[in-house]
Amino acid sequence: MVQSAAALCVGVGSFSDPGDLPGLAHFLEHMVFMGSQKYPSENGFDSFLKRHGGSDNASTDCERTVFQFDVQRRSFKEALDRWAQFFISPLMIRDAIDREVEAVDSEFQLAKPSDSQRKEMLFGSLAKPGHPMGKFGWGNAKTLKHEPKKKKINVCWALALYGGNSETGFDQNTTYSIFSISITLTDLGLQNFYEVNERLDFWLLRYLFFIVYEEIQKIEANEFLYQEQVDPLDYVEDLCENMQLFPREHLLTGDQLLFQYEPQVISDALALLTPDQANLMLLSPEHEGRCPLREAWFGTNYSVEVNSDLGCLWYKKDTAFHIPKAYIRFHLISPVIQKSAKKYHVYPTCRNTSGVLGFSVTVETQATKFNTEEVELKIEEFLSSFGETLSSLSEDAFRTQVTALVKLKQCEDTHLGEEVDRNWAEVVTQQFVFDRLNREIEALKLMSLQELVSWFKEHRGGSGRKLSVHVVGFGAKEQDEQEEENSGGEKREGAGALYREEDLSSASSYGEVSKLTFLPASPKMAGASISEISLV
Ligand SMILES: [Zn+2]
Structure with a gap:
């Protein structure tokens, strides 16, 4: 099985954002994918890709916006047509606007604690007035919703004019280039x-x-x-x-x-x-x-x-974690479900921790918007509705999923590193199952829908066990300057802050040192024992 891929690069990015609508290019990058006239379903493209072992992504840079996807070669032509329609006749439905402003805002809030991002923005703000380097390309709820509303700017209209997506043309573009030297000092x-x-x-x-x-x-x-x-x-x-x-x-x-x-x-x-x-x-x-x-x-x-x-x-380096960020780690012992992940915040994974098999869902969100109990509830709701979906799954739909998964596992490694990583993992975990993929494929072929359903029920019911870990960032500066709508959350009851974690995902050319800072647990956790947080 071989993957095919296509990409589109538009020569417009956040440098082209109008002065009164910072983040517009990035926002447009998001809006483009909300269905097309030919394929109006909002998540149609993503689910098509998922069924055929593919994925897609997009990014808005200073002067360029790139969109790309990959898919199994056999489905490439159809995928290409679906994808092309986003640029030919995107729907840009009004309903999606608020949601995507939220998504853009979330990306910004999650990037906010990152030292490298802060450094970049600070550096940009020192450029001479009027230079695009100082533009706020991320966009957030303030720039895309609250301010335009006040000034009566119609975002919908402006949307049609610019395209965009975000990465690092910050260091090099047609107006300047930065030669950076970074030295870590003793x-x-x-x-x-x-x-x-x-x-x-x-x-x-x-x-x-x-x-x-x-x-x-x-x-x-x-x-x-x-x-x-x-x-x-x-x-x-x-x-x-x-x-x-x-x-x-x-x-x-x-x-x-x-x-x-x-x-x-x-x-x-x-x-x-x-x-x-x-x-x-x-x-x-x-x-x-x-x-x-x-x-x-x-x-x-x-x-x-x-x-x-x-x-x-x-x-001042951001050691104090100015914006709160919450991590929830959710461990349901046993299942092998593949959950559809919402791009930026949900990380589902199968795990094998010291011989205990499990399925975990990690949700990363803004502590000022959702408290962790609420998020845990959402995860539970999802799993319940997933159980129902599973029970009503047709034999055909089940086979399609299995086939897609088998094909994914049959995909040859595209480069040596991939193979090395796979084998190295076997060595590190001392399991030495070097033909794991083939074994999994054989097992998948033998599995029946009935087995999957009853197995899921078994582990969700009486004999299932769950460990739920809530990690909430907190501090004196937590409130920063929150938008009017970001209410609640500040006084999170019962969520003990165990440690803070710096964002590791946004490595930049400046480099970033990751660290874990242990904090005293919240007083509410004083009397807690394991049995209180692990539900049986
Ligand atoms: Zn984005």
Whole structure:
């Protein structure tokens, strides 16, 4: 079974957001997928992909928006037609607007604690007035709903004008490019911050480029020649972005190979690498209380210092988790159901923890919007309705699901790394079932609908056990500046904060250090014992 993939890159992104509608391009990226005239069903495309072993994604960058999907080769043509209709005649139904504003807002709220995102936004806000670098490309409920309502701007109308999706053209685009050097300092390094930077030898840096050009050229050429097959979904994404950047004959190679040596081009670019062009950013928790300024969107505290030769920007690293973020881990012992996951917040997975098989659902959400008990209730509701769906499943529908799953498992690895990861997992877990996929396929073929249904009932009923872990971020600054609608939640009763977790998903070129900070449990947890949180 081989996957096919397609991508579309539109040369418009968040830099094109109108001044009074920050985040519009990103919002449009979301709205495009709400059904088309030919295929009006709102989730039709996703469920089609799911049935045929595919997936889709999209992202809004500063100057580009990319949409891509992959699917089993046999279903490619139909998938392509369904997908193309989103761009030919999208419905953009009014009903979906509020929901998608919520989705965009959620993405922003979940990104808000990320140091790398905060740093990027702060950096952008320091650009000279009017430069698109300072734009708030994420968008949130405030910019897409509350403010437009006040100013009577019709978002629906403006939608038709711009397209967009979000990743990292922030570092490089047609108006500027950033050459960033990131240094992690020791305590001593922090004390000698300016000295460290003076030792950054800009001249050496510049000459290095001339010396190593040929070397890099050779290495790149070799890598290109011996490259492994890559995931089709990633490949089409890169390729269609190249179409915005390179002439036709260089579409396949433009972003990988270095062509003729042009010293003038290189030296022109390198001439810009001088200390007076540099921005120094220092991140440290030591600056608590010394950062009176506040970046408008992420609320990052910072201060600007210009009395040294180089100029300096201070920024307090977000160790205190300014925006609350809740994680719920939900462990239902035994089932093997595949749950349809809503993109950004739900992570269902099958687990084998020290020999205990289980199915877990992790929901990541904003603590100010939902309390964790409510979310747990929702998960329960879902599982109940899933049970009903399962019971009424036709033999045909069951077979279709099984076949799709079998095909997914038959998919050959697209590159060596995938195979290595699979085998390595067997080694690490000391299970050594190197032919696991084949065994699973054989088992799947033997399974009957009746077996699945009764097995599900068994584990949801009397003999099922569940462990529910609620992790809620909290702190003095939790309230930040919440929108009017984000009520409730602040006083979450009974949800004990066990630890805070920093967002690991948003690694940027600046790098990010992940950490777990243990906090004292809430007083409400004082008398809790395991039997109280694990329901039998
Ligand atoms: Zn998005």
